[in-house]
Amino acid sequence: xxxxxxxxxxxxxxxxxxxxxxxxxxxxxxxxxxxxxxxxxxxxxxxxxxxxxxxxxxxxxxxxxxxxxxxxxxxxxxxxxxxxxxxxxxxxxxxxxxxxxxxxxxxxxxxxxxxxxxxxxxxxxxxxxxxxxxxxxxxxxxxxxxxxxxxxxxxxxxxxxxxxxxxxxxxxxxxxxxxxxxxxxxxxxxxxxxxxxxxxxxxxxxxxxxxxxxxxxxxxxxxxxxxxxxxxxxxxxxxxxxxxxxxxxxxxxxxxxxxxxxxxxxxxxxxxxxxxxxxxxx
Amino acid sequence: xxxxxxxxxxxxxxxxxxxxxxxxxxxxxxxxxxxxxxxxxxxxxxxxxxxxxxxxxxxxxxxxxxxxxxxxxxxxxxxxxxxxxxxxxxxxxxxxxxxxxxxxxxxxxxxxxxxxxxxxxxxxxxxxxxxxxxxxxxxxxxxxxxxxxxxxxxxxxxxxxxxxxxxxxxxxxxxxxxxxxxxxxxxxxxxxxxxxxxxxxxxxxxxxxxxxxxxxxxxxxxxxxxxxxxxxxxxxxxxxxxxxxxxxxxxxxxxxxxxxxxxxxxxxxxxxxxxxxxxxxxxxxxxxxxxxxxxx
Numbered sequence: 001x002x003x004x005x006x007x008x009x010x011x012x013x014x015x016x017x018x019x020x021x022x023x024x025x026x027x028x029x030x031x032x033x034x035x036x037x038x039x040x041x042x043x044x045x046x047x048x049x050x051x052x053x054x055x056x057x058x059x060x061x062x063x064x065x066x067x068x069x070x071x072x073x074x075x076x077x078x079x080x081x082x083x084x085x086x087x088x089x090x091x092x093x094x095x096x097x098x099x100x101x102x103x104x105x106x107x108x109x110x111x112x113x114x115x116x117x118x119x120x121x122x123x124x125x126x127x128x129x130x131x132x133x134x135x136x137x138x139x140x141x142x143x144x145x146x147x148x149x150x151x152x153x154x155x156x157x158x159x160x161x162x163x164x165x166x167x168x169x170x171x172x173x174x175x176x177x178x179x180x181x182x183x184x185x186x187x188x189x190x191x192x193x194x195x196x197x198x199x200x201x202x203x204x205x206x207x208x209x210x211x212x213x214x215x216x217x218x219x220x221x222x223x224x225x226x227x228x229x230x231x232x233x234x235x236x237x238x239x240x241x242x243x244x245x246x247x248x249x250x251x252x253x254x255x256x257x258x259x260x261x262x263x264x265x266x267x268x269x270x271x272x273x274x275x276x277x278x279x280x281x282x
Numbered sequence: 283x284x285x286x287x288x289x290x291x292x293x294x295x296x297x298x299x300x301x302x303x304x305x306x307x308x309x310x311x312x313x314x315x316x317x318x319x320x321x322x323x324x325x326x327x328x329x330x331x332x333x334x335x336x337x338x339x340x341x342x343x344x345x346x347x348x349x350x351x352x353x354x355x356x357x358x359x360x361x362x363x364x365x366x367x368x369x370x371x372x373x374x375x376x377x378x379x380x381x382x383x384x385x386x387x388x389x390x391x392x393x394x395x396x397x398x399x400x401x402x403x404x405x406x407x408x409x410x411x412x413x414x415x416x417x418x419x420x421x422x423x424x425x426x427x428x429x430x431x432x433x434x435x436x437x438x439x440x441x442x443x444x445x446x447x448x449x450x451x452x453x454x455x456x457x458x459x460x461x462x463x464x465x466x467x468x469x470x471x472x473x474x475x476x477x478x479x480x481x482x483x484x485x486x487x488x489x490x491x492x493x494x495x496x497x498x499x500x501x502x503x504x505x506x507x508x509x510x511x512x513x514x515x516x517x518x519x520x521x522x523x524x525x526x527x528x529x530x531x532x533x534x535x536x537x538x539x540x541x542x543x544x545x546x547x548x549x550x551x552x553x554x555x556x557x558x559x560x561x562x563x564x565x566x567x568x569x570x571x572x573x574x575x576x577x578x
Contacts, residue, residue, distance in 0.1 A: 004388060011382040018373045101369030105427070108334050108368075109386035110360040116386075280336045281297075
């Protein structure tokens with residue numbers, strides 16, 4: 001990696017860090033997790049979760065724990081708030097700069113579009129991983145603060161997950177699962193990035209990206225579409241949760257992440273193809 | 283003046299079906315100051331954007347120091363500083379913006395940044411956030427980034443846009459100084475021309491995407507034009523032709539032989555009411571009209 005690349009990347013990261021909405025994602029996900037933590041303590045919610053557990057053969061001393069809560073918090077927070085802000089921030093990286101004219105100014109410098117594209121891509125990937133790690137860490141902190149230590153208990157019939165792991169094992173699985181969550185969310189970030197390279201303004205990127213994910217999610221959860229549910233994008237995006245299965249389904253994880261990687265490559269190639277040929281008018 | 287440093291070789295640019303530029307060929311000589319004039323939409327900004335690869339030509343190519351912009355845009359841009367509607371990160375300081383852009387030019391020593399900041403007169407405010415800058419300060423910052431590192435060619439697109447007359451004068455004086463003292467070739471696109479523009483060595487006029495004229499100021503002034511206010515242009519037309527003048531634009535005539543007094547006298551004698559007659563001011567429109575006349 002050349003010194004110039006490192007210097008440019010440093011500036012790109014500094015640019016990202018100087019935008020208020022970059023931090024908004026962290027604040028919003030934390031607030032959402034906090035509210036969800038409180039909701040998880042509501043008796044009605046606990047009753048439903050306990051009933052779900054009783055439908056299975058699992059028998060545990062402690063149904064609610066910090067780890068269990070953290071998995072729920074991280075899943076919901078990243079799927080709803082995290083995805084929204086990822087789209088917002090990653091679309092900013094290109095389309096907002098085009099809109100403001102700063103990308104035009106930058107591309108007047110003696111630098112190839114390829115180098116600028118790689119910088120932007122790296123910034124998006126770094127931001128995605130940072131947000132995923134933050135969401136995972138804050139979910140764990142909030143979970144432990146509200147529920148304390150205890151076994152990891154996950155019951156999800158739709159994902160075929162039925163698990164009760166003791167705290168050390170549960171924590172280890174959680175520590176591996178969160179970076180995998182970041183890997184999954186990279187696809188969402190790349191969708192925002194690619195759409196912004198196609199020339200969509202930041203707002204439109206959120207609408208289009210959000211519409212795709214919601215439509216895909218609806219297809220996944222509708223009983224009528226059960227046959228195609230395993231092939232949906234959101235099924236693959238949720239694959240990281242398979243790390244909480246009692247027996248980790250490695251072949252399935254490899255296949256799902258392989259497919260996400262393939263989609264990532266398609267998104268990067270099409271984004272690059274558009275970016276390199278794009279006219280930057282005033 | 284020496285060899286060409288920027289060569290536009292039959293460049294055309296279409297936006298959909300709209301031809302923004304049509305087979306423009308133009309060589310900018312090293313060290314010269316060239317002004318590119320024309321109406322809004324004449325293709326001035328497009329021409330400059332093609333020179334740095336912000337736009338891809340539909341046809342033709344631009345070469346900077348012999349390097350094809352189409353094939354090697356980054357290499358071609360090494361010699362070029364631009365002020366093409368420069369925009370900055372508002373939440374960063376002026377210095378940070380300069381350092382950021384300099385990092386994409388292979389890095390520029392801090393002393394060079396300070397020297398350029400002093401040259402454009404922005405020393406006092408360079409560490410403030412850009413969002414607090416006035417139009418004038420933004421223009422100076424835009425010029426500073428164009429000079430980092432010192433280029434061989436400076437491309438400026440309407441650099442005075444939004445500036446008051448004092449700031450415009452300052453900016454132009456700085457640009458002239460850079461050309462004179464550092465030998466930087468300057469190409470400035472503008473739709474407003476005034477007496478100051480005579481400091482430029484040559485004038486290129488674009489009209490509807492075509493190069494209507496390219497030459498020195500003397501070439502333009504060789505046949506003067508007069509702005510007339512008449513009550514009846516239809517009646518005046520044959521009289522003007524007989525008096526050795528031709529209509530080159532609405533309200534503007536070109537004197538091809540006789541002087542202005544003779545032409546006005548002929549009109550009055552024929553019963554045409556002449557409300558006003560004055561030497562044509564150098565607006566882009568009129569210069570285009572003159573240039574068109576020179577080509578016919």
